[in-house]
Amino acid sequence: MALKQAMLDAAKPYLMRIVGPNCLGILAPHMGINASFAHLTPAKGDVAFVTQSGAVATSILDWASARGIGFSHVVSLGAMSDVDFGDMLDYLALDPKTRSILLYVEAVTEVRKFLSAARMASRNKPVVVVKAGRSAAGAKAALSHTGALAGADAVYDAAFRRAGMLRVATLDELFQAAGTLATGIRVKGDRLAILTNGGGIGVLAVDALAAANGHLAELSETTLARLNEALPEAWSHANPVDILGDAPGRRYALALEALLDERGADAILIMNCPAAVADSLDAARAVVETLGTRQAAVLTCWLGEGAPDEARHLFAAQRLPTYETPEQAIRAFSHLFSYRRNQQALMETPPALAEAVTLDPAKAEAVIDGVIAAGRRVLTEPEAVAVLAAYDIPTVPAIVARTPAEASQAAQRLGFPVVLKILSPDISHKSDVGGVQLNLASPGAVTQAAEDMLAAVRRAQPEARVEGFNVQPMIRRPGAHELIVGVAEDSLFGPVIVFGQGGTAVEVIGDRVVGLPPLNPLLARDMIASTRVARLLRGYRDRPAADLEAVTATLIKVSQLVSDLTRVVELDINPLLTDASGVIALDARIVVRAEGDQRKPLAIRPYPQQLEEEIETRAGQRYCLRPIRPEDEGALVEMLRNSTPEDVRMRFFAAIKPFDHAFAARLTQIDYDREMAFVATSPGESAIVGVVRLSADPDKEKAEFAIMVRSDKKGTGLGYRLMQRLLAYARENGIRQVFADVLRDNHPMRQMAAALGFVTQPAGDTVDVVTLSLDLTRSGP
Template sequence: MSIRNLDALFHPSSIALIGASNRPGSVGAVLAQNLYSSGFEGPILTVNPHERAIRSSLNYHSVAELPLAPDLAIIATPPKSVPGLVHELGERGCRAAVVITAGFGEGGHAEGQALEQAVLDAARPYLMRIIGPNCLGILAPHRGINASFAHLTPPPGELAFVTQSGAVATAILDWAKTRDIGFSHVVSLGAMSDVDFGDMLDYLALDPKTRAILLYVEAITDVRKFLSAARTASRNKPVVVVKAGRSAAGAKAALSHTGALAGSDAVYDAAFRRAGMLRVDSLDELFQAAGTLATGIRIQGDRLVILTNGGGIGVLAADALEGLNGQLAELSEPAMARLDEVLPQAWSRGNPLDILGDAPGERYAKALEALHDAGDVNALLVINCPTAVADRMEAARAVVESLGPRHPPTLTCWLGDASPTAARRLFAEHRIPTYETPEQAIRAFWHLHQYWRSQQALMATPPAITERVSIDRARAEAVIEAVRAEGRRVLTEPEAAEVLAAYDIPTVPARRVETPEEAGEAARALGLPAALKIVSRDISHKSDMGGVQLNLASPEAVTQAAEDMLAAIRDKAPEARLDGFNVQPMIRRPGAHELILGIAEDPVFGPILMFGQGGTAVEVIGDRVIGLPPLNPLLARDMIESTRVSRLLHGYRDRPAVDLEALTLALVKLSQLVGDLASVAELDINPLLADADGVMALDARIVIRPAGEARPPMAIRPYPQQLEETIETRGGTRYRLRPIRPEDEAALVEMLRHSSADDVRLRFFAAIRRFDHAFAARLTQIDYDREMAFVALPPDGAEIAGVVRLSADPDKERAEFAIMVRSDMKGTGLGYRLMQRVLDYAREMGVREVFADILRVNHAMRKMAEELGFTTEARDDAETVTVSLTL
């Protein structure tokens, strides 16, 4: 359902408490106290069959007795009573309920799970939203709502905190009280039977009172909804998440290295990164990061200048920065010259800038002034240590007064306990982030850097790759169907190599043979020295069974090795079926790196990709990164750069850099394979050799799923290639129609530039002269799950002639359309044909109503909408009209 009726949770006109109590210390009594004492301005109605009054307010004995239908109900009654209460409330017109009660299937109890389903069944006919069961409750301080049994009520603020754990919620409230931190919302989701993280992200992304969203996550339910909502929210405001549980137990049964190495926590990490969220490791770090980001400070890199009056403290800060792989900025020569002019002769003449312990406020100000345009500097950290010869408050005022628009973003750290209190308050008043220790400040800088990186990845425009990738999907499917027809799940190495070759991933020339003698002859034909590998449908890891022999120098050596291999394997695995041998020439690439690429399936997020350092010790080395498909070249390159081995791939000493474009494309092709071949459950390429001449898969293993077994859906909907088609206008002109891609950014901007100023104003309701990257990225980087945009292109051209767009609400009940045809191509009937296609697509999505706001003066659009059956609603005082069509 997503955000439907969530306003009843946080903006109710009235609240009912079912299960209110006067018994001291009971949940019902605490709920009543919190509700009555938090400042809610609407009526609060209590229900208890045995009480005349609750906290001196008239009590009702049943839901039926309530004098009005509450918008929101808080339920704290025994589990078996809850489904009936929800039904009664729904019949009365209640739109949302928070179920505090536990006992709904926690631990997998069937009776409780049946009760939970009964609650949802009772709520569904009334579109009633449920939070819980088994939750602490909700708080909306700006509305005076504390519908929880928490021990305190926080002040209104700009942070929203959403958690699965009620205990974590109370701990955070207590933590925040001592720091005078307020909240816009605190939501304990409990069992998430209905309202989940995706719903809350959708709601909070649009909430004007919320500047940053904090999540405590134990598990995600609807991952596609979660990632769609998270990507949308992250574009609007910071989303910071802490994830509990780092177990990799779910990978134990995997047949491939990739499955064994993935680990649930690594997959969550990949998902958070892909959605543009900032992940932290602890609750304390969660709030530190949120406080930093909420100040509005932003950076664009990892180069820091440290300015301090204590040399040792500056060194500690530099050590902390290096520990996070950050960099001390190199100061420009003009900046060094300016610093020499204003600082004492004994200053450190380097970064960290030690301006000495007796530094007064004036010296801080002059040093900051000298750092104007200091070169490639992304941020400043200003540190002050207590001394008896300098006024700390004077230094703080100097920092505040010196900071202007030309300064890099600045963080501060005034060390000590009592003495820096006033300085920290001054920084807070001016929204300058401040910290108690250098390590905290460095961690905050790194949070800013990580957030910048995630936002860059979220908005980056990938290059087009169509011309560089040649894929024969039918060839790969034929191989897999042949294996399935034999009742097998594991492809032999030659079969796996053919699938990779179909996806344009280079493989080693090979010949499949049946006898040792044939192996020797094959080696002679392919070239020596040779590699010999057993072919068996029953052996997954060949080297572990003695099924691999390398560097065989002659045909005779190959024949002998094959005979020895048969004997050894029959001894170790007598039940294994031996289908012959795979003979390959030895690949001589002495400077090549051994890497691993893989596909596996996560029980929550579905198909995943892995990249890392490969070879026989891959599990021991543990240098890998997980990514979610689909990948574009930018996302693939980011995966590569996230590993330790990437530093070697760039070259060192006399070892040249690898062909990173070829390596990136190999990951992209593997991602395409994931989207195309739902039958592939697991895949390893280990090793993948990579050097300056490109990449080559030396060995591969592919596991397919049994016939009839459905693959878990991809967490991110891939590009819907099946929607590509050719359309024809009423005038007979033909166009290629396809969904928009992120790499269409330049073509879309070109289309807008070729359109008249009037046409641009009619589309965007404003005179836009500059179409920058951020503007264009929002139009081309869409979520195909909730949005769709079709572009029309001439049959033999790449320029965009027209675009039609559909943006559904999270419930996919209503969707807004927008359309534009390039000015010099209007009047051909293209606009009408595009509207027909987008309405057909809306019907396919199950959208019930399509609408748009149109400028009154846009007579052509209004006429077309009328022809298509739209109704028009005009407003006397508005420049727009709303057209809508029920599907």
């Protein structure tokens, strides 16, 4: 450790970055660099490979050399004393020689930096990752069901998915996925049409598709009619489209023409097995000619060893992905639709927030204060219910009773039937010790159940402190589903949210998904859809669909709870009962941290609500100022549309029209840990009239700013106030210098910058642009 620190201290004065130690080194073929002890230098290519293992690096170099695969970079990170995955992703995201990034990960460090860099890189190019150590052995012991369910590998999976990366299981799959994504083919969904000259290989493809959770496309009547007209009578008349073993190239072309127009298919897999009565190369040529210059989502699979070689070379020359077996082809298709799903989640704009529900964090904090003051870490059920109620999560009313007689009286006040639960700070799972009795229908039944419960608890857990009983009305919802919603704390990524099928057998069923807070409606719905129980929640036979919006709202409220209440370590709502009428939490358990313990921050910085404020311009106009949100996309586009073309040119250096989703999403879906954008609105209005943003480098020492005020609000002093707030924010966050390139003829911007103390310098060789910079280490406006 001392030697490592000495090395870092020696490098720091020279701004030298250290890769390693205990690493293979760095290879950059395009620059002729082989600073490694690898046994060979790879060919130039457009794939970057970053690995923690030197042995994996040399194995991949050998594997790639035999297949003619080249690299833009190969980097072995080793012990990551300085440069880590986040640093490499930042660099490779902007490297023009790199078209796709492959990662071999054993563990990540600096998770916020890693996720920030991964999200930025994934927006620009495919990032594919294989993670070693998938077993559950790394999951920490936990007091709650949620803690037991949130295994370490599941948390990594959630992190990769949230960052828009594609996770694969093996190194071979890593390069196959990179090759598929590098072709530029993209799909809109998981519906596949299969065109084949062999029924058996078609069935194998269908089996593999089902195992990969994809779906066979349902062919329209129009497509079936075209195929009937073009194909022999004996064709399959369904998907897979089996055009028979003697199919010549002409038959492939006619069938492909029909399938290319099928809107119900997101991609087409074309397969061919060798036959003495047909020419495989002729079929391949027909496919290439039919596609022509069309950018269609087509994958090919020509089976065999020697016969399909020419066909595969032909496909490779046309950048058409080709595979040797149906299983490989289906796996490639699953990579495409998994990547699409992750990118969609990364880029999709969440709906505008509904009217905010009334949340009361102070009330919840007061409950936790009392628990910690009493020297406890586990909340009683009534205390846990009070915390949930403070976050508007529907709960069951309850009465605390100290004795069996009091429990009987409480039951009479509530009305029968009732549920009786033991009340003890030492019992984690009440049902395990006989601490829950359901459907008690009379005062006598309650008294007897309470006495029996006390005896059962003394036998099962004699050391447990029993404070009495919790009496609740029996909730009858025939056909309702039992879910679990909870919070656990990962040792690396901090708080995570778990959702799935609940009940007493929750660990046995194992139907759960892990997500990283903060959640928005889209992320919450994606979590729900990722579970098996989601199919039941949509309704079946005579069972109506559950209120999925209520389930979604509960996930978002729990996400807000864990963002606000830093002392919550674990939380279980199990079961969360749901049906068509909504949700209700039947049982809750919360564990808080001991006094003085510090929580790891959320892996993704939540919306910084504390930065919302009101500002006033020199003309006395007041505006609401707040950080930008993803759902501001529509309002931002409207602001740009209501600005003059000249003002848009001054901001973006070019005329931009139309303002498409991808463009607007990059401006509104920001990473608050690395970027900040403030929007100004008139009080009581949603229209955006000004935006100022700051994008920091990974070290957060320098940051680039940009500003735009709606054309009709220019000259009012709003821009100056926005800049003042941005510079104050930069200083508060330790940024040492802010800068921006602006057009030389943007005189209003240059005048305002001069008034704020900025220095104007030439912007390299670009005569139309100047650079404005401000040293924030000195005092200024």
